Amino acid sequence: MTDKQNNVLNIENLSVKVGDKNILKSLNLTIKSGEIHALMGPNGAGKSTLAQAIIGNPKYTVTTGKILINGKDITDLQLYERAREGIFLAFQEPVSVQGLKYINFLRTAYMSLHPNEKLEYKKFIEQVQELLGLFRLDKSFIDRSLNDGLSGGEKKRMEALQMLLFKPKFVILDEIDSGLDVDALKIVAEAVKKAKESGTGILIITHYKRILDYVSPDFIHVLVDGTIVESGKAEIAKKIEEYGYDYYRRGEVNAKVG
Ligand SMILES: Nc1ncnc2c1ncn2[C@@H]1O[C@H](COP(=O)(O)OP(=O)(O)O)[C@@H](O)[C@H]1O
Numbered sequence: 001m002t003d004k005q006n007n008v009l010n011i012e013n014l015s016v017k018v019g020d021k022n023i024l025k026s027l028n029l030t031i032k033s034g035e036i037h038a039l040m041g042p043n044g045a046g047k048s049t050l051a052q053a054i055i056g057n058p059k060y061t062v063t064t065g066k067i068l069i070n071g072k073d074i075t076d077l078q079l080y081e082r083a084r085e086g087i088f089l090a091f092q093e094p095v096s097v098q099g100l101k102y103i104n105f106l107r108t109a110y111m112s113l114h115p116n117e118k119l120e121y122k123k124f125i126e127q128v129q130e131l132l133g134l135f136r137l138d139k140s141f142i143d144r145s146l147n148d149g150l151s152g153g154e155k156k157r158m159e160a161l162q163m164l165l166f167k168p169k170f171v172i173l174d175e176i177d178s179g180l181d182v183d184a185l186k187i188v189a190e191a192v193k194k195a196k197e198s199g200t201g202i203l204i205i206t207h208y209k210r211i212l213d214y215v216s217p218d219f220i221h222v223l224v225d226g227t228i229v230e231s232g233k234a235e236i237a238k239k240i241e242e243y244g245y246d247y248y249r250r251g252e253v254n255a256k257v258g
């Protein structure tokens, strides 16, 4: 899936509702291979909603606009079909599944994402073990149940491991930094840079500037009340740290009045 990459994810005029509540409003965002985009915003702004809408969670209804990968409209595709198109989401709250061993989960997921690739089991295990080493996770993890009994930080590192193993065209990291200590944060940040180098387009969703200090995003977007209110570079994160998200809320009120 990942030769020399030249992929484009286009989100055009996207409005999304959950139940009868409109959450995202005419959102536009373009992510290309090898770019790191950070999406920042306060609680409830709609960040996870955007992630869920991109991966195709059926609870989230697209009311206007579309999502395209390399010009192909994926807005109506099922979740697993989008995964095959190369979209990967690291969950804010990774699920636990008793009795499903990691290695079997990883292998099944890899094969369904890369149906045309012949997978050699021995090589695959070696690759997974190498990645476990990179993420400072114990080799015995492959025989443990999916996320069962893992600490929060270990789960997050496992999610980041999957990003490197599955080689998606695009990855969305939804608050992968929350609950990580500084060492784990650095490891995850290194993985993000590796994914970037391999040509993956990356969307990092976060409240905090902290992870951005390690990954240096190419673009930062601020989401407030379902709309991107500002896009730019590192100076935006500094502004948020200094003034908080209220700065943008006030701006919106002023714009409406004026
Ligand atoms: N599955 C859902 N059911 C009902 N409301 C939801 C659901 N997902 C999100 N929302 C609502 O949509 C808004 C945005 O939520 P979310 O996208 O999780 O924000 P963020 O990730 O920025 O904190 C919130 O008001 C939230 O309560």
Ligand SMILES: [Mg+2]
Binding pocket: 047, 048, 049, 092, 175
């Ligand atoms: Mg969220």
